[in-house]
Structure formats: C-alpha cells, structure tokens
Amino acid sequence: MSTQLERSASQARDGSSNQTMTAFVYDDYGNADVLHCAKLPIPDRLPGQILIAVEASSVNPIDYRLRSGEMKGLLPFGFPRIPGYDVAGTVADCAPDAPFGRGDRVMAFLDHMRGGACAEFAVCAIDVAAKIPDSMQFADAAAIPLAGTTALQSLRDHGKIAAGKRVLINGASGGVGAFAVQIAKAYGAHVTAVASSDNESFCMELGADCFYDYEKVDFTKSVEHWDLIFDAAGKSGYFDSRDVLNEHGRYVSTEPDAKGMLMTLLTWPLSKSGKVMLAKPNAADLRELIRLHELGNLKVTIDRRYPMNQVADAHRRVEEGVDRGKVVLVNG
Template sequence: MSTQIHEADATARRHPIAQTMHAMVYDGYGNADVLHRTELPIPRRLPGQLLLAVQASSVNPIDYRLRRGELKGLLPFGFPRVPGYDIAGTVAECADDSAFQPGDRVIAYLDHIRGGACADYAVCSIDVTAKLPDSLPDEEAAAIPLAGTTALQSLRDHGKIQAGQRVLINGASGGVGMFAVQIAKSFNCFVTAVASAPNEAFCRQLGADEFIDYGEVSFTETGARWDLIFDAAGKSGYLESRRVLSDSGRFVSTEPDVQGMMMSVLTWPLSKRGKVMLAKPNADDLRTLIDLYERGKLKITIDSRFPFTELGAAHRRVEDGVDRGKVVLLNG
C-alpha cells in the first residue's frame, strides 16, 4: 500500500502510514452477527487530534446497545460504524508542537459519539488521551477508559464522595463495579458490595468491607443506611433506594433511560438526590486512574480476551453477562 501524508497541521510528526486499514464494522442494526471485518480509509487527523495505532480495546455494554439499535433515535444513519470507545496503543501521528510524539504508549477514551476503537487506527482529541507507564500492559490499560472514568466520575463528581462515608456499589463485580469498589476504598470509605454469591470472594479481594448477595436479600430491605449508593449495574432505582439513603445521601445510576433522566431533574431540590450520569472523556481522569494503578490501589481483572476478528463473540460474552472484570480485545 502507498504512503499517505496527513496534512492536518503545517508540520506534523508521524510514522509512515498506509492509506487504508482493517476495521470491525456493522452496516445495520442487529445481533452480534452483523459485525464483520472490512477495509476502510485511515481517519484523517485534524488539528488538536492524535492519530493512534490501536493495540487493544475492550467491550462495554454501550457497544452492544448501540449495535442493537437501542439508541438509534439519538444516533440515526452513519453506516458503516466502527464500535468501541477504549483504546490502548501508540501515537502514530501528531502535531510538531504536541506534548506527544510518535511511538508514545497511550490510552484514550474516544470522544466520537459513535466510537471507532475497533480498527487499526483511530483519531481522538489530545485532551482525552494519557501516556501509559511501562508498568501498565496494553491489555489491562484497554480495560480502563470508559469503565474506569464512569466509576470515578460517578463517585467523585456526582456522588460527592467523602472520606469515612458508607458507600454501596450495586453490581460490584462487573466492569464498572470493579473500578468503583477500589476507587471508593481509595477515598477511605466503608464499602458494601452487592453481587451474586459466587462473587463474594472477588469483591472482598477488591477491598469491599461488606457483601450482600442480591439473590438472598435486597439491599433496600436490610435496614442499613448508606451515604452514597452507586448502581453500576443499572438494576435498582431511586425510589426504592431512597429509604436506605442517609440524610443528604446521593443515588447515582448509569442507566440513561427516560425515567432516570426525570429522576435527575425532580430530585435536584431534595436532600436525598438521584442522578443518572453519562461519563465524559477526560485525560485528567485517565491520569488519576493510572496513578491509582501505579500506587497499587487499582487492580485490573480481565474476564476474557478476544482478537478483534472475533468481536462478535466478545459482544455476545458481554451481552450474556460478565461476572468479574472486563472483556478485552487484542489487535493482531
């Protein structure tokens, strides 16, 4: 393949880049069988952006929900689509005056509304990209961006977490919950983990102080109180959780449905507030998560690994329900 020079800036630093790349795409909504490999033009880097060579990614529930068409009212048209928001890889091209240089190992939480990570190359803004330390392998790094950012922003920004609080994480063993338990512990909180009975040991290894088996009892019926309830699984609601919130307690959910959006508006004046959050890509948050990893306060658990070419199987794995950690994709 011939070499193409991207003239996004007057001067740019780059590795030689071919004109086309392999990508996993879907041309219409449907089950995981619609995912297939194709060849696409390499995306053009614009000023303020980096072109990244993708080494690894991961699958999040939003990926299969978009593929199934659950949000087609918000994201119509625009096929073929390249799914995925998490990237671990290297800088392939950047501006001459960039803080990055070609070959830098990085992670990124893509700021494109439709994704784009499951390809040989992707572009993203500089301010959603963070350099990786040598201590953090690509496959673990790829699990961090969306899930880790969701957990961090939910607890810190929306939950207003404070040291010494009682924090409950519903769905504690899953991709987001895994991060949330450890982040809450880094704030020196007392953490209650809610998951299925077989995941108790795993949740306690993450640092949970207390465990509730949702198959035996609902946390809303225990009579206990929490200062912050984070529903990482999107399976509980504000109304039932409100009675086990302490005065001025907060409920945060990751389920962006109409009922949840109404909750955010209607409870804003109340002492016990509810909030549905949508994570925002942010390099500073990625650096915070990397720092927790380097200080031994954040461990990454990988449920399973798939090559990019088996993206359909990876989607099905997440749709079926992942008990512990993240599903990671490896390119090559």
Template sequence: MSTQYREADATASERPIGQTMQAIVYDDYGEADVLHRAELPIPRRLPGQLLLSVAASSVNPIDYRLRRGEMKGLLPFGFPRIPGYDISGTVADCAPDAPFKPGDRVIAYLDYIRGGACADFAVCSVGVAARIPDTLPTEEAAAIPLAGTTALQSLRDHGKIRAGQRVLINGASGGVGMFAVQVAKSYDCHVTAIASAANEDFCRELGADVFYDYNKVDFTKAGERWDLIFDAAGKSGYLAARAVLTDSGRFVSTEPDVQGIMMSLLTTPLSKRGKVMLAKPCGDDLRALIGLYELGKLKITLDSQFPMSETAAAHRRIEQGVDRGKVVLINS
C-alpha cells in the same frame, strides 16, 4: 513487561500508515453477526487530535446497545460504523507541539460519539488520552477508559464522595463495579458490595468491607443506611434506594433511560438526590486512574480476551452477562 505485551505494542507502533486500514464495522443494526471486517480509509487527524495505532480495545454494554439500535433515535444513519470507545496503543501521528510524541504508549476514551476503536487506527482529541507506564500491560490498559472513567466520575463528581463515608456499589464485580469499589476505597470509605455469591471473594479482594449476595439480600431492606449508593448494574432505582440513604445521601445510576432522566431533574432540589450519569472522556481522569494503579490501589481484572477479528464473539460474551471484570480485544 512480558513478551506478549511487548509484541502487542510493537505491532501497534510498527503498523505502517498507508491510505487504508482494517476495521470491524456494521452496516445496519442487528445482532452480533452484523459485525464484520472491512477496509476503510485511515481517519484524518485534524488539528488538536492524535492519530492512534490501536493495540487493544475492550467491549462495554454501550457497544452492543448501539449495535442493536437501541439509541438510533439519537444517532441515526451514518453507516458503516466502527464500534468501541476504549483504546490502548501508541501515538502514530501528532502535531509537533502536542503533549505527546509518536511512539508514546497511551490509552484513550474516544470522544467521537459513534465510537471507532475497533480498527487499526483511530483519532481522538489530545485532551482525552493519557500516557501509560511500562508497568501497565496493554491488555489491562485497554480495560480502563470508559469503565474506569464512569466509576470515577459517578463517585467523585455526581456522588460527591468524601473520606469516611458509607458507600454501596450495586453490581460490584462487573466492569464498572470493580473500578468503583477500588476508587471508593482510595477515598478511605466503608464499602458494601452487592453481587452474586460466586463473586464474594473477588469483591473482598477489591477491598469491599461488607458483601451481600443479591439473590439473598435486598439491600433496600437490610436495615442499613449509606451516604452514597452507586448502581453500576443499572438494576436498582432511586425510589427504592431513597429509604436507605442518609439525610443528605446521593443515588447515582448508569442507566440513561427516560425514567432516570426524570429522576435526575425532579430530585435536584431534594436533600436526597438521584442522578443518572453519562461518562465524559477526560485525559485527566485517565491519569488519575493510572495514578491509582501505580500506587497499587487499582487492580484490573480481565474476564476474557478475544482477537479483534472475533469482535462479534466478544459482543456475545458481554450480552450473556459478565460476572467479573472486562472483555478485551487484541488487535494483532
């Protein structure tokens, strides 16, 4: 492990547990400049939970969408809010009979609906965390939880992926897409990647067998058929994709809008099904992804890294559109 990674973990594990902590918060909906530092009470660990010392986190599109207020009808009130769902760090406190011990290096996909990762400390259920090996750098580990879980559950649980299938990943170079290509290849599937021309080499390095530049090729008119189409970019739709699905093919999207929910309901009895998915925190799924990493079947690419004090800048980076990999926050 490099000195940089050791220092990040040392900072997290040696952070004293007092009464208060530093956190990035927002007190109302708005643009990225509503994010600011604040001193808050350290969250209380309840039975069945871990208290984690946060070494790093990462930014996902859901973070800025929540900050903008796009889901305020579902999550009203409750300010100040701490953004973020991804944590890489160490266990600061846990019950004596927990399957972890203080000092363990872990990742977690927070199961608190409002987030909470962009802080010195956070709590989560024991069942949504997983130990990470010394070979997995803290920064790369922070990129895994939400995006990796989304890719795995989309393909395995909703797409019912099977060995030898033809799989298409739309948005293959992004945070979720890069995981999806590699997960599909771990199932020995034939993978078609859709992204911009500048990312062809990257997608092929991930394992894609075929690449289409979305500016030049409309995959729905490419004259091919796929057993599973995963729209990791949220820019396609079931009706367009249906024509290029095999007779029992499945379409999975990560765009949870009204149209997508209706699509999920209306296509349930059909042979060609569509599904809008929302990832669920699950420690077993994190362990599966870590297992792929240890087998050399999962490479994690970082677009950029920001100090956690510059979370606003990291949000702006995501909002501009990241072509390749994940944006990570380092808590120093």
C-alpha cells in the same frame, strides 16, 4: 506492534495516499452477526487530535446497546460504524507541538459519539488521551478508560465521595463495579458490595468492607443506611433506594433511559438526590486512574481476551453477562 500494524503506522506517518486500515464495522442495527471486517480509510488527524495505532480495546455494554439499535435516536448518523470507545496503543501521528510524541504509549476514551476503537487506527482529541507507563500492559490499559471513568466520575463528581462516607455499590463485580469498589476504598470510604454469592470472595479481595448476596438480601429493605448508593448494575431504582439513603445522601445510576433522565430532573432539588451518570472523556481522569493503578489501588480484572477479528464473539460474551471484570480485544 504487529508487522502489518507497523507498516500501516509508517504509511500513516508518511502521509501516503490511499491509506486503508482493517476495521470491524456494522452496516445496520442488529445482533452481533452484523459485525464484519472491512477496509476503510485511515482516519484523518485534525488539528488538536492524535492518531493512535490501536493495540487493544475492550467491549462495554454501551457497545452492544448501540449496535442493536437500542439508542439509535441518539445517533442519527449513517453507516458503517466502528464500535468501541476504549483504546490502548501507540501514537502514530501528532502535531509537533502536541504533548505527545510518535511512539508514545497511550490510553484514550474516544470522544467521537459513534466510537471507532475496533480498528487498526483511531483518532481522538489530545485532551481525552493519557500516557501510560511501560509497566502497564496494553490489554490492562484498554480495560480502564470508559468503565474506570464512569466509576470515578460517579463516585467523586456526582456522589461527592469522601473519607468515612458509607458507600453501597450494586453490581460490584462487573466492569464498572469492580473499579468503583477499589476507587471508593482508595478515597477512604466504607464500602458495601452487592453481587451474586459466587463473587463474594472477589469483591472482598477488591477491598469491600462487607458484602450482600443480592439473591438473599434486598439492600433496599436493610436497616443500614448509606451516604451514596451507586447502581453500577442498573438493577435498582432511586425510588426503591431512597429509604436507605442518609439525609443528603446521593443515588447514582448508569442506566441512561428516559425514566432515569426524568428521575434526575425531579430529584435534583431534594435532600436525597438521584442522577443518571453518563461518563465524559477526560484526560485528567485517565491520569488519576493510571495513578491509582501505579499505586496498586486499581487492579484490572480481565474476564476474557479475544483477537480483534472475533469482536462479534466478544459482544456476545458481554451481552450474556460478565460476572467479573472486562472483556478485552487485542490487535495483531
């Protein structure tokens, strides 16, 4: 932890008055230029919460979509807003009876609708954070929570993945997709990865059994069929994919738009159902992802690392499209 962050953490633990932290915020919707540095109060830790000194975070597509105002109808609160849902760091403050202690290394999937990760400190409920082993670097830990949870819940909870199931993952080289390939293999599935030709060797190294170059092969017209199609890229629709689903197969998408929500409602009673996936913060799922990482079944691929004060550049990088892995922000 940096000297400045250590000093701030000490003040937070001591309950000093007029405590402030450095945060990166936006005061209105717009492009990445609206992001700027600000001094804000260190968030109060309420009962049932922990205060985390943030060492690292990561940028997900939801972050720039919220910042641009694409989903402003879902977040009617005011400004300024601190973006980010992924946190890795150390516990700066917690209740004496909490399952954590000060100084514990943790990751968290923030449960506040507006985020809050791109700052020196963040608060979250106890049940959305998990201890990380000393062997896990903060940058790797910060890449996992939202994307890893999305992949896990999509495959296990909504896709009903099981050993021997045939699974297709569209967008297999991206942040969510790369985790999904590895999780599906860890659960014993046969995995078809779909991505660009440049990412074939990467997807096969993740454990995919076969690969489709989306520029040459349209999987929706394939003679093959799958038990689960997970559209991690948000590029294929349920009605395009249902013909290549096995009977009682499932389609899962990460695209939370009105069309996708309607698809979820219309198809739930059908033998081939579709669902839009919105990940829910859950400490048990974080612990499962950490377990897989410790076993060597879930490797983290980092596209680029940026210092936290370059959060605007990190947002631009994700908006441009990241071919492999995650974009990480590091404090200090």
